[in-house]
Amino acid sequence: MSILNYLVLSGILFAIGGTAVLVRRNAIVAFMGVELMLNAANLTLVTFARMHGDLTGQVIAFFVMVVAAAEVVIGLAIIVSIFRTRGSASLDDASLLKS
Amino acid sequence: MPETLLGQSPLTVLILVPAVVAALVWLVPPLRRLARPIGLVTSALVLAGAIALAVGFDVSAANETQFAQVADWIPAFGASYAVGVNGLGLVMVLLATLLVPVVIVAGWNEVTLPATVGDGDETAERKALDYRRAGWVALILVLEALMIAVFASRDIFLFYVVFEAMLIPVYFLIGVYGGANRRYAAIKFLLYSLAGGLLMLAAVIGYFFVGTDQGPQAFLLDQAPGLDAAGVPLITEMLLFLGFFIAFAIKAPMWPVHTWLPDAAQQATPGTSTLLVGVLDKVGTFGMIVLCLPLFPNAAAAAAPVIIVLALISILYGGLLAIGQNDMMRLIAFTSVSHFGFIVLGIFVGSATAVTGSMIYMVAHGVSTAGMFLVAGFLTQRGGTQDMGAYSGMQRITRVIAGTFLVSGLASLALPGLSGFVPEYLVLLGTFEVAPWMAIVAVLGVVLAALYILLAYQRVFTGPPSANHAGMPDLNGREKAVMGVLIAAMLVLGFYPAPVLDLLTPLSETVAALVTGGVA
Amino acid sequence: MFVAPHIEWAALSPVLILLGAAVIGVLVEAFVPRGSRRLVQVVVAALALGGALVAVTWRWTVVQQDGPSSLVAGALREDAPALLFQAILLILALLALLVIADRARGEDAFTPTASAIPGSEYEGQARRAGLAQTEVFPLTMFAVTGMLVFPAAADLLTMFIALEVLSLPLYLLAGMARRRRLVSQEASLKYFLLGAFSSAFFLMGLALLYGYAGSVHLADIATAVPLVSGMDGLLLAGSALVIIGLLFKVGAVPFHSWTPDVYQGAPTPITGFMAACTKVAAFAALLRFVYVVTPGLGWDLAPFLWIVAILTMVVGTVLAIVQTDMKRTLAYSSVAHAGFLLLGIIALDERGISGILVYLLAYGLATVGAFALVTLVRTKDAEGNLVGEAGHLSEWAGLGRRSPVLAVCFALFLLSFAGIPLTAGFTGKFAVFGAAVAGGDWPLVVIAVLASAAAAFFYVRIIVLMFFTEPATGEDGSATTVVRSEGLTAVAVVVCAVGTVLVGVVPTAVLAVAAQASKFLL
Amino acid sequence: MTEMTISSGEAVLFWILAPLMVMGALGLLFARRTVHIAVAVAGVMVGLAVMYIANEATFLGVAQVVVYTGAVMMLFVFVIMLIGVDSTESLKETLTGQRWLAALAGVGLLVLMGAITTRAALPAPVGLAEANADTNAVGVARILFSDFIFPFELTGALLITAAVGALSLTHRVRLGAKFGQKEMAAAKLKAYGAGASSTLITNRPNPGVYARHNSADMPAVDAAGEPVEASITTVLRIRGQESNLPSAEELADAGRPYGQGEEPAAVPGAADERKELEQ
Structure with missing residues (x-):
């Protein structure tokens, strides 16, 4: 067991999150994919902090949590306002914008 | 002529005056009604200024830049505001300033309202017409300023900028005031020119970074070293040369990048066509002489054989297609393609005689083409169509039109005594000295010229007078004056070309030496 | 053991002024009566932007004298390029603010209340009651704050936070258009999702670089490059991910997919604001990152940037040609411009920095001006009621005849986009292309010139449409009309036009300042 | 600095948690009901919290539970409830092949991340025993309030923006007379x-x-x-x-x-x- 395992795990989570954003058509699910990506980055930061023996990584991860919280508020507010308009949170229904 | 006005070169004044007047005419509503007289007076003044300039020009030093002014413009790019003329520049400035008042007079009543405007409200109609005329005059004056600037610029960057800027007024002159298909013609013209211009831009940037001097005056033409001196590999030099040359070849329409010209000439008003073919297209050949050859002598020498072949093709192709045209304006356009072939041939063949010929050719062709376009314009304005098949026997109905057309046409086909003869003779002579077979091919072009002019004359002016056009008015006094000036110019150039030759000969030695690779 | 950090208040003044204005704006929402809110907001915002501009100018003189310095424990870097980027940002933001604040025909471009369901009874009530979503102004101020920090950020964390500070308000603003609410809301959602997606990439890059160097300061990472071995993968991938995160913001292909939708859906003044200012801020950050961190990489990233630049120029140009909507056309053209700007990044020398500065100024002026004019051109139905902005290109036909001044200004901005000489766009293109040639990237320049030629086609097409085409009247009697602005938009347009001409004709001063700023110091 | 060792207890913990977390994450790709996904993701967040604590980040571990699991994910669930628990997404593709392309991009991302992390020759971990001497929270706070004071203050702008944004998108002023019971x-x-x-x-x-x-x-x-x-x-x-x-x-x-x-x-x-x- 080495700390490498944590990095591999975070890589897997990041990739799954990224794929979810690209594949899923539901805005909320896609957004959760983004959250998973952020968390994966946090795990990387925490692991590297341990590797370097330096708490900076943890502090950055803490910042990410704050940022993510603000982002979630905005994102969900946008999603709710769209839902109230159309009764759906699917990105496919939101297809007025076409070239 | 005062040497300086507020410390400026007189050329700067000549550039500024029409530009400022143009802005005033367009922007100040009370002046709009008087636009045409104001335009005429301004252009006449500019012509007077140009003549004064010529009087003050030191002919013995025709090879050198005179009336020069150099000021920093964008030091970071190595660009300066540098103007000045040598013999060739002076001659071209004279040509441009001569043709502008002529065109204004010729097109006095050319601008009318489009059919859509005018629902009976007379004051509104009057205002709309004034606005439209003011726009026309302003565009022509702007164009005049730019033409003087381009022939006077002694900085590569300035030359490029003006070269591109000229597109805009021409584009509007064709696109707003032209015939039914004007939009297509205007866009075709613009796209061709833009493509050429951007290639030239790439070459300008390349020249800056490849050359030895990257200082604040790197683009100054009188200090710009040819790239042969900078030890640049031939391939690089060739690429840069091509960037410039293609832009100029599009401008001075050479086969195979000439196709915009017939459309533009057909759709533009005769006045616009006159300026376009008579002066603007000369910027292409002018650029070949003042930029392509001195800056990239090795590349020019290497490319000369290919260019000569293209020039010969242009001569024959233009002549052949001119014969097949039914549209008068297209016919004149194709004759120009043929003539430009002669000019390019003379420049690149590598003989001083031929180069001199080419330079005079640029002036002579400007005058004779102007005559043909304008008189054809007078005719079509009366007859209502540019289709030659619609006319017949016009020499019995409109004698003066027939006569002036014939004189212009004969000048164009190089009848001795008229303007076209001396240059064509010189080009052929020079070519024959270097490469007889080329001269023989080119002579075919002369034969074709005789054919297309005389055939056109025959179709339109001889034969039984057409009933449709019976009673068509002949040229009025204004129009006679226009044609009179032009024919006088043709005669002067035909009988007494010596002053012009004096201005141009010193330069041609240098130019020819560049092509042959010899030392000047 | 704990040492309180030293805070350089004076040097932070531009940021602090704007942050203060944003907070005051929020308080104004709470305490000032509805009738005078808008006026107070506009005044506060304009004063703050003007004040910040003065502060930046003052800091410029200080930096010229004392040299660059690090601020607040190394979070920010105060140096000449940062200040110049900030100055450009503030100028453009001030112009954009004028357009945002303008109320042509008594209506601004924003929904009376964003909380109303589009088309509902409540929305109608709100409109009749004359509500105004004045939160727009503090949100704009927050966005500008983030943008101001972005070029100066000296560590990746500050950069990340600034990225979010500038993005979050824009996500919200994009959804507040007065008309076509559904499209606007959708733009907001798309912008948000893709923006969050891109910041996740940025963050992962940050994490990997932290793992590599043990620090997120750009300078520390740069010093670690020659020292640390065995982890090149982390460095390379981290840099690539950070760059990808920034490329999303500048709208480079293949990270551009949000651009057309968001540009089209957002309220037009906001589109102008973010098209100009976000691009300036993001390129400033990209420039700092690339110039400080990656030179030590021995150019392993060059192929990646080359491909992105080529794709961006070509795809942006080609797709712009096939568009039929004005805002989408401008959106794709802005994608193409991102590609041209990337040439300056790739050049990796001082010329590149000054080139990008000039290009961004030119592009920003034309963009703010063009979108400002788009707000004034409206469609009218058969009864003469204003319906909304004229989106379709065909609705712009014949504008040159009816409003020559507007059409000439618009044509000027288009010519500047196209890079025609004597406009600012030409100066910018020349500077950037020159830098690329000097950097030896001439194949890129050839592609760029070809792309410019193709791009000129669609700019010219619009000019043709405006001047040479008869105005079209729809089958239902709808027509295009130009509304009079309250004056603010007109001022912005005139300033942009004059700026475009001046930078085109006498660019010496601008070039000299840019050249002074082009030294990046660690 | 002494070199840190990783206990076998941590290894056991990792190998139990990691597969569970990956499975939870895969729910994002394959589960149909949004609420299931939200719960699965919340589970992943809890798993992460445990891993933070295992990685000597006690403070973060607690914050993760409070902020992410407790606030963020619950907000998600709340919104899902608001929108409709059983709203499922349509599986039809708007652009043909887009899904496969996206999946391919995802696999590419996975390979990339794997290659980066496994190929890197990481130095021996130092461990945080020294840095955490005055407890983890104090250590974090020291850095937070010295090195990163500026970004910390800047997050204030972020939070205000979030509040203003959420309010302006959802809050409605009452127009007209009150219409009560x-x-x-x-x-x-x-x-x-x-x-x-x-x-x-x-x-x-x-x-x-x-x-x-x-x-x-x-x-x-x-x-x-x-x-x-x-x-x-x-x-x-x-x-x-x-x-x-x-x-x-x-x-x-x-x-x-x-x-x-x-x-x-x-x-x-x-x-x-x-x-x-x-x-």
């Missing part, structure tokens, strides 16, 4: 007095409550045995979620409770109504 009663009576036959003075009928169906989606039955449409809330009707009355056979079939294993059929007309509402 009293006013509504008065209005109803007025309408009734004016002779509008469709107006009810009383409440609407309650949904049907039967021995086996006491849910709000079951209509009440009038004297003739027909369902009363007005007895079901509009929301359910618009979504097409009301149940049909059990048929006689079903009533007779007492062995099987209604509603298991089959979707309630949508009432005809509900779909049209929904469309109208969306327009």
Whole structure:
């Protein structure tokens, strides 16, 4: 067991999150994919902090949590306002914008 | 002529005056009604200024830049505001300033309202017409300023900028005031020119970074070293040369990048066509002489054989297609393609005689083409169509039109005594000295010229007078004056070309030496 | 053991002024009566932007004298390029603010209340009651704050936070258009999702670089490059991910997919604001990152940037040609411009920095001006009621005849986009292309010139449409009309036009300042 | 600095948690119901919290539970509830092949991340024993308030933006007079007095409550045995979620409770109504 395992795990989570954003058509699910990506980055930061023996990584991860919280508020507010308009949170229904 | 006005070169004044007047005419509503007289007076003044300039020009030093002014413009790019003329520049400035008042007079009543405007409200109609005329005059004056600037610029960057800027007024002159298909013609013209211009831009940037001097005056033409001196590999030099040359070849329409010209000439008003073919297209050949050859002598020498072949093709192709045209304006356009072939041939063949010929050719062709376009314009304005098949026997109905057309046409086909003869003779002579077979091919072009002019004359002016056009008015006094000036110019150039030759000969030695690779 | 950090208040003044204005704006929402809110907001915002501009100018003189310095424990870097980027940002933001604040025909471009369901009874009530979503102004101020920090950020964390500070308000603003609410809301959602997606990439890059160097300061990472071995993968991938995160913001292909939708859906003044200012801020950050961190990489990233630049120029140009909507056309053209700007990044020398500065100024002026004019051109139905902005290109036909001044200004901005000489766009293109040639990237320049030629086609097409085409009247009697602005938009347009001409004709001063700023110091 | 060792207990913990977390994450890709996904992701977040603590980040571990699991994910669940628990997404593709392309991009990302992390020759981990000497929270706070004081202050702007944004997107000022219970009663009576036959003075009928169906989606039955449409809330009707009355056979079939294993059929007309509402 080495700390490498944590990095591999975070890589897997990041990739799954990224794929979810690209594949899923539901805005909320896609957004959760983004959250998973952020968390994966946090795990990387925490692991590297341990590797370097330096708490900076943890502090950055803490910042990410704050940022993510603000982002979630905005994102969900946008999603709710769209839902109230159309009764759906699917990105496919939101297809007025076409070239 | 005062040497300086507020410390400026007189050329700067000549550039500024029409530009400022143009802005005033367009922007100040009370002046709009008087636009045409104001335009005429301004252009006449500019012509007077140009003549004064010529009087003050030191002919013995025709090879050198005179009336020069150099000021920093964008030091970071190595660009300066540098103007000045040598013999060739002076001659071209004279040509441009001569043709502008002529065109204004010729097109006095050319601008009318489009059919859509005018629902009976007379004051509104009057205002709309004034606005439209003011726009026309302003565009022509702007164009005049730019033409003087381009022939006077002694900085590569300035030359490029003006070269591109000229597109805009021409584009509007064709696109707003032209015939039914004007939009297509205007866009075709613009796209061709833009493509050429951007290639030239790439070459300008390349020249800056490849050359030895990257200082604040790197683009100054009188200090710009040819790239042969900078030890640049031939391939690089060739690429840069091509960037410039293609832009100029599009401008001075050479086969195979000439196709915009017939459309533009057909759709533009005769006045616009006159300026376009008579002066603007000369910027292409002018650029070949003042930029392509001195800056990239090795590349020019290497490319000369290919260019000569293209020039010969242009001569024959233009002549052949001119014969097949039914549209008068297209016919004149194709004759120009043929003539430009002669000019390019003379420049690149590598003989001083031929180069001199080419330079005079640029002036002579400007005058004779102007005559043909304008008189054809007078005719079509009366007859209502540019289709030659619609006319017949016009020499019995409109004698003066027939006569002036014939004189212009004969000048164009190089009848001795008229303007076209001396240059064509010189080009052929020079070519024959270097490469007889080329001269023989080119002579075919002369034969074709005789054919297309005389055939056109025959179709339109001889034969039984057409009933449709019976009673068509002949040229009025204004129009006679226009044609009179032009024919006088043709005669002067035909009988007494010596002053012009004096201005141009010193330069041609240098130019020819560049092509042959010899030392000047 | 704990040492309180030293805070350089004076040097932070531009940021602090704007942050203060944003907070005051929020308080104004709470305490000032509805009738005078808008006026107070506009005044506060304009004063703050003007004040910040003065502060930046003052800091410029200080930096010229004392040299660059690090601020607040190394979070920010105060140096000449940062200040110049900030100055450009503030100028453009001030112009954009004028357009945002303008109320042509008594209506601004924003929904009376964003909380109303589009088309509902409540929305109608709100409109009749004359509500105004004045939160727009503090949100704009927050966005500008983030943008101001972005070029100066000296560590990746500050950069990340600034990225979010500038993005979050824009996500919200994009959804507040007065008309076509559904499209606007959708733009907001798309912008948000893709923006969050891109910041996740940025963050992962940050994490990997932290793992590599043990620090997120750009300078520390740069010093670690020659020292640390065995982890090149982390460095390379981290840099690539950070760059990808920034490329999303500048709208480079293949990270551009949000651009057309968001540009089209957002309220037009906001589109102008973010098209100009976000691009300036993001390129400033990209420039700092690339110039400080990656030179030590021995150019392993060059192929990646080359491909992105080529794709961006070509795809942006080609797709712009096939568009039929004005805002989408401008959106794709802005994608193409991102590609041209990337040439300056790739050049990796001082010329590149000054080139990008000039290009961004030119592009920003034309963009703010063009979108400002788009707000004034409206469609009218058969009864003469204003319906909304004229989106379709065909609705712009014949504008040159009816409003020559507007059409000439618009044509000027288009010519500047196209890079025609004597406009600012030409100066910018020349500077950037020159830098690329000097950097030896001439194949890129050839592609760029070809792309410019193709791009000129669609700019010219619009000019043709405006001047040479008869105005079209729809089958239902709808027509295009130009509304009079309250004056603010007109001022912005005139300033942009004059700026475009001046930078085109006498660019010496601008070039000299840019050249002074082009030294990046660690 | 001494080199850190990783205990075998941590290894066991990792190998139990990691597969669970990956499975939870895969829910994002394959689960159909949004609420399931949210719960799965919340699980992943808890797993991460445990891993943070294992990585000597006690403070973060706690913050993760409080902020992410407790606040962020619950906000997600809240919004999902607001929008509709059982809203599923359509699986049709708008752009053909887009899904495969996206999946391919995802696999590429996975390979990339794997290659980066496994190929790197990481130095031996130092461990945080020294840095955490004054407890982890104090260590974090020291850096937070010295090196990163500027970004820390800047997050304030972020939080204000979030608050302003959420408010402006959701808060509505009241326009016009207050329309409370009293006013509504008065209005109803007025309408009734004016002779509008469709107006009810009383409440609407309650949904049907039967021995086996006491849910709000079951209509009440009038004297003739027909369902009363007005007895079901509009929301359910618009979504097409009301149940049909059990048929006689079903009533007779007492062995099987209604509603298991089959979707309630949508009432005809509900779909049209929904469309109208969306327009």
